[in-house]
Amino acid sequence: MSDAAEPATAFAGARVVITGGLGFIGSTLALRLAELGADLLLIDNLCPDYGGNLFNVAPIRDRVSIEIADIRDVRGMRALLGGCRYLFNLAAQTSHMDSMTDPETDLAINCRAQLTLLEACRDICPEARVVYASTRQIYGRPHYLPVDEKHPLHPVDVNGVNKMAGEAYHILFHDVYGVRATALRLTNTYGPRMRIKDARQTFVGVWLRAVLEGRRFEVWNGTQLRDLTYVDDAVEAFLLAALAPAAEGAVFNIGGDCLRLAALADAVVAANGGGGFETRDFPAERKRIDIGDYYADDTGFRELTGWRPRVAAAEGLRRSLDYFRTHLAEYL
Amino acid sequence: MSDAAEPATAFAGARVVITGGLGFIGSTLALRLAELGADLLLIDNLCPDYGGNLFNVAPIRDRVSIEIADIRDVRGMRALLGGCRYLFNLAAQTSHMDSMTDPETDLAINCRAQLTLLEACRDICPEARVVYASTRQIYGRPHYLPVDEKHPLHPVDVNGVNKMAGEAYHILFHDVYGVRATALRLTNTYGPRMRIKDARQTFVGVWLRAVLEGRRFEVWNGTQLRDLTYVDDAVEAFLLAALAPAAEGAVFNIGGDCLRLAALADAVVAANGGGGFETRDFPAERKRIDIGDYYADDTGFRELTGWRPRVAAAEGLRRSLDYFRTHLAEYL
Numbered sequence: 246m247s248d249a250a251e252p253a254t255a256f257a258g259a260r261v262v263i264t265g266g267l268g269f270i271g272s273t274l275a276l277r278l279a280e281l282g283a284d285l286l287l288i289d290n291l292c293p294d295y296g297g298n299l300f301n302v303a304p305i306r307d308r309v310s311i312e313i314a315d316i317r318d319v320r321g322m323r324a325l326l327g328g329c330r331y332l333f334n335l336a337a338q339t340s341h342m343d344s345m346t347d348p349e350t351d352l353a354i355n356c357r358a359q360l361t362l363l364e365a366c367r368d369i370c371p372e373a374r375v376v377y378a379s380t381r382q383i384y385g386r387p388h389y390l391p392v393d394e395k396h397p398l399h400p401v402d403v404n405g406v407n408k409m410a411g412e413a414y415h416i417l418f419h420d421v422y423g424v425r426a427t428a429l430r431l432t433n434t435y436g437p438r439m440r441i442k443d444a445r446q447t448f449v450g451v452w453l454r455a456v457l458e459g460r461r462f463e464v465w466n467g468t469q470l471r472d473l474t475y476v477d478d479a480v481e482a483f484l485l486a487a488l489a490p491a492a493e494g495a496v497f498n499i500g501g502d503c504l505r506l507a508a509l510a511d512a513v514v515a516a517n518g519g520g521g522f523e524t525r526d527f528p529a530e531r532k533r534i535d536i537g538d539y540y541a542d543d544t545g546f547r548e549l550t551g552w553r554p555r556v557a558a559a560e561g562l563r564r565s566l567d568y569f570r571t572h573l574a575e576y577l
Numbered sequence: 578m579s580d581a582a583e584p585a586t587a588f589a590g591a592r593v594v595i596t597g598g599l600g601f602i603g604s605t606l607a608l609r610l611a612e613l614g615a616d617l618l619l620i621d622n623l624c625p626d627y628g629g630n631l632f633n634v635a636p637i638r639d640r641v642s643i644e645i646a647d648i649r650d651v652r653g654m655r656a657l658l659g660g661c662r663y664l665f666n667l668a669a670q671t672s673h674m675d676s677m678t679d680p681e682t683d684l685a686i687n688c689r690a691q692l693t694l695l696e697a698c699r700d701i702c703p704e705a706r707v708v709y710a711s712t713r714q715i716y717g718r719p720h721y722l723p724v725d726e727k728h729p730l731h732p733v734d735v736n737g738v739n740k741m742a743g744e745a746y747h748i749l750f751h752d753v754y755g756v757r758a759t760a761l762r763l764t765n766t767y768g769p770r771m772r773i774k775d776a777r778q779t780f781v782g783v784w785l786r787a788v789l790e791g792r793r794f795e796v797w798n799g800t801q802l803r804d805l806t807y808v809d810d811a812v813e814a815f816l817l818a819a820l821a822p823a824a825e826g827a828v829f830n831i832g833g834d835c836l837r838l839a840a841l842a843d844a845v846v847a848a849n850g851g852g853g854f855e856t857r858d859f860p861a862e863r864k865r866i867d868i869g870d871y872y873a874d875d876t877g878f879r880e881l882t883g884w885r886p887r888v889a890a891a892e893g894l895r896r897s898l899d900y901f902r903t904h905l906a907e908y909l
Contacts (some may be wrong), residue, residue, distance in 0.1 A: 290658065346752070348692050356688060360680050360735070398730060400745055401752065403692070410742040413732055420733065421677070560902065 252484040255557035257282035260328045262373075264288045264316055264362070265297070265335035266529075267448060270300035270378065273476045274333055274483055275549040278307040279575040288325060288336065290315040294343065296440045300575040304309040316358040322365050329370040331487050334362065334376045334415075336410070340445040342531075346403035355407035363371070363418045363426075374487045375415065375426040379496065381539060383409040383430070390470075391542035394496055401536060412496065419494035427492040429482055429499050432541055436476030436511040436561060437568035441576050449473070452467065452513050453562075454577075456520035457569055466522045467507035470538040474501035475561035490547060500541035509558065584816040592660045594705075595692070596620045596648050597629070597668035601771040601778060602763075604633030605808045606665055606815055611637040613644035620657060620668065622647040628778055632907040633770045648690040654697050655787065666747075667710040668756045669740070672777040674863075676736035686740035695758075706819045707747065707758040710829065713871060715762070716742040718794065721804075722834065723874035726762070726828055733868060744828065751826035759824040761831050764873055768808030768893060769900035773908050777887055781805070783873035784845050785894075786909075788852035789901055797863070799839035799856045802870040804831035807893035808861040810886040817882040823879060830872035834890040841890065847902050 259294065262280055265271040266287025285305075289297040302309065310486055314321045316336045321365055326332070337355055339558060344351035359377075384392050385399035400406045418424035434446045441450035448465075457460035474482075482499045486492050504512070505526065514520040527535060547553055556564070569576060597603040598619025607619055617637075620696060621629040623645055626823055634641065645757045646653045658664070670676065676683035690710075697788055698705060716724055717731035732738045750756035765779045773782035780797075787794035806814075814831045818824050836844070840857065846852045879885055888896070901908060 279789050314759065348696070349689070350693060352689055357681070357684055360684060364680070394725065395729060397727065398745075403746070403749065406742050406749060409745065413730075413738040414735070417732065417735065417738060471688040 248489045249416045250488045252281060252488060255488050256331070256484070258284060259330045260284045260331065261331040262287070262288065262326060263333045263335060265337060266496040267291060267298055267301055267311070268335060269294035269301070269478060270393035270434060271333070272298070272438050273436065274335075275302055275309060276305060277480050277484070280310055283373065285309040286325060287311045288314050288316070288322075290336070294445065295338065296375045296446055298438070298575065299369050299440045300572065310412070313499045314394060316351055316362055319365070322362055323369055326365055326369040329373045330497065332370065332373045332375045332460055333483055333487070334359075334375060336376065338404065339381065339406050341402045343445065344402050344407070348403040351379050351407050355404065356410045359411040363414055363422050363424060366421050366424055367418060373423070373425065374493075375424060376483050376486045377412060377428045378428060379410050379412040379428040379430045380405070381432045381541060382536075383412065383414050383499070384536075384539070385415060386536045387539055389502070390538060391540050392498065393542040394498055394545060407457060416494060416496065419449055427486045427494070428496045429486055429571045430496065431479060431542070432474055432539065434470045434474045434476055436565050438476070438566070439567060444446055453565055453569055454512065454520070456517040457566065457573055459520070461521045463512070464506055464510045464522050464524045465527045467510070469506050469542055470503055471500045471509070472503040472540040472559055473509065473561070474499060474554060478556055481530045482546065483553050486546075486554050489550050497546035497549075498541040498543040500543040501554045503540040504558055512558050512562055517558060517566050519536045580630065581821045583810050584613060584820060587701060587820050588663070588816070590616060590738045591662045592618070593663040593665070594618045594620065594658060594661045595665045596765060598632060599617070599623060599633055599639055599796065600628035600644070601633070602665060602766055602808060602811055603665065603667040604630070604770050605768065606667070606812045607781070608637060609812050609816070611640055617641040618657060619643045620646050620648070626672070626777065628772045630770070630907065633903070639782065648694055649685055651693045651697070658697055658701040661705045664698065664702070664707045665819070666691075666704050666707060669710065670745055673714065674735045675777065676734055676739070680735040683735050683739050688742045690745040692746050695746055695756060696865055697755050698756055699750060703756070705757065706903060707756060708815050708818045709744060709747045709758060709760045711744040711760040711762045712740050713735070713762050713764045713830070713873060714752040714868075716868075716871070718868045719871055720795055722870060723832070723872050724830065725874040726830055726877060748828065758827045759818045759826070760828045760871070761818055763811060763831050764804045764806055764830060764833060766806045766808055766811045768897050771897070784842065784854070784895055785901055788845055788907055789850040789898065791800065791852070791854055794842070796838055796842045796854050796856045797818045797859045799837065799842070801838050802835055802840070804833045804835040805841070805893070806831060806886060807888035807889055810888055814878065814884050817884050818878075820828055821882050824845060829878035829881075830873040830875040831878060832875040833886045835872040836890055844890050845894060848891060849898050851873055886902065
């Protein structure tokens with residue numbers, strides 16, 4: 246472990262900006278940072294196709310600043326970064342399918358806005374620690390398992406290309422300008438506050454919604470391996486990354502609990518205490534951008550920060566279903 | 578060698594579009610394709626900071642179509658791709674320094690316009706063979722030498738990130754939509770028609786200009802290894818790539834003659850029959866984005882197509898100096 250500061254004290258009173266702060270992971274991070282006494286500014290465009298939802302931050306709404314702003318708005322963003330000590334950069338277009346039907350929007354958000362945001366950081370908060378939410382999608386179909394950070398990058402959709410560029414800008418701005426950026430390559434993150442309206446964040450959301458509504462869900466193929474990260478574990482990774490000096494300029498995989506999709510589907514039904522699913526072939530239009538088996542080697546991040554995932558899938562799914570059972574109407 | 582068609586006959590009468598067709602490599606490719614009887618459309622924005630120069634195509638000006646258009650103009654580009662059988666996609670912002678001072682322009686050309694151009698290809702000339710001019714810059718500082726195509730990508734400037742994305746779009750559009758694209762990762766290409774006004778294309782241009790004007794030039798460090806590709810060899814690589822079915826969807830390094838920069842400087846002076854240079858330390862602002870030694874392993878392309886570089890540096894420099902001695906005023 247590094248000599249990093251402890252999350253319990255490091256964020257108290259510190260100005261923390263979260264882009265995508267009303268989204269799934271961003272809002273969960275905000276809830277945790279509010280507990281830790283951070284001075285929070287949440288930026289979100291609340292685009293209906295993305296994950297932002299004001300209800301996500303209902304418990305802390307009177308204790309945080311919220312700006313409904315778009316990271317594509319260069320001037321707006323510059324005005325919001327004053328005094329920022331930690332920037333958690335999670336705003337993104339996350340849908341793989343949308344990136345193929347509307348590649349320009351994906352590029353504007355995941356590529357161009359990242360570049361202008363980093364330019365703004367460099368000018369306005371050059372000392373800020375920046376943690377960028379990257380994705381395992383940039384690896385494409387794994388050549389070997391588990392996938393470590395040296396695995397070649399071969400994105401299989403426009404979203405993957407643009408996220409690859411977005412990550413590379415962060416590392417470049419570290420190397421050239423000293424921007425204190427770290428990138429975390431996330432895998433399937435799930436939990437309370439995720440988008441369950443459709444599959445734009447992950448297929449898990451659709452499954453959760455189906456069992457809660459008493460409908461059967463579809464499992465495509467079912468044999469693929471995926472690792473799932475419970476959102477609290479992902480949030481802890483963001484906090485630890487921000488506090489580890491040795492993480493500056495580096496890229497880390499974040500993994501989780503590894504299951505075959507059929508086993509995960511069984512776990513969803515078990516956690517719900519009922520429900521069912523059908524297994525079918527991959528739809529043609531998704532097959533072209535599917536990546537087969539994936540699970541991450543996240544040894545690098547574990548060794549540097551002491552992080553490890555603490556919530557197994559069975560428990561994480563139970564917590565997720567408890568949350569959505571109570572608040573379902575807010576997410577449909 | 579593959580069962581590819583021969584350049585000598587394959588292009589006769591075929592509609593060939595070259596973006597960046599008035600630039601250094603684009604115009605040299607056009608001259609060669611005009612010899613081979615192609616029906617040529619050259620697209621160039623003639624931006625004064627880039628390599629486009631109408632004089633480059635003076636010998637074939639009455640035999641080719643020229644459109645002064647910008648690849649960022651989506652509708653304009655769509656109108657120009659009708660009937661295209663071969664698209665050589667060379668239009669780019671190539672200056673590493675400019676990409677740092679004006680990253681947005683680099684992104685608009687090297688990233689966004691590539692994406693919209695590929696969308697246009699997919700719609701308008703889905704059967705066209707596409708060859709994209711990529712760059713060794715995307716590897717960053719080599720981890721090992723020679724650098725093969727499996728080397729990790731770690732671009733050290735904004736231009737490198739955007740070219741990496743531009744290349745990835747081409748391969749993605751092949752994998753997902755069947756666009757018949759190949760990417761060639763070029764190293765330092767030099768020869769007649771290159772930009773010598775400044776170092777925006779390569780340092781070699783500045784050296785050639787200096788000796789022609791009787792001035793001493795500067796060599797930074799001098800010990801670095803670089804491989805240099807004479808432009809006729811690069812042009813041959815583009816033609817062979819376009820004709821090799823097995824090259825579709827693939828990425829290849831293109832190398833050349835490998836020298837230390839001090840030896841190259843000596844060769845420039847020798848080829849000119851006079852001149853001199855000074856060796857100095859790397860300027861601070863360039864050092865941050867310098868990559869150290871580089872030379873390519875281009876075995877993959879050689880084995881697939883039978884290509885090999887035919888013009889050694891001494892001969893290539895002599896031909897270049899002969900050209901610019903006669904036409905210097907057109908390039909200043």
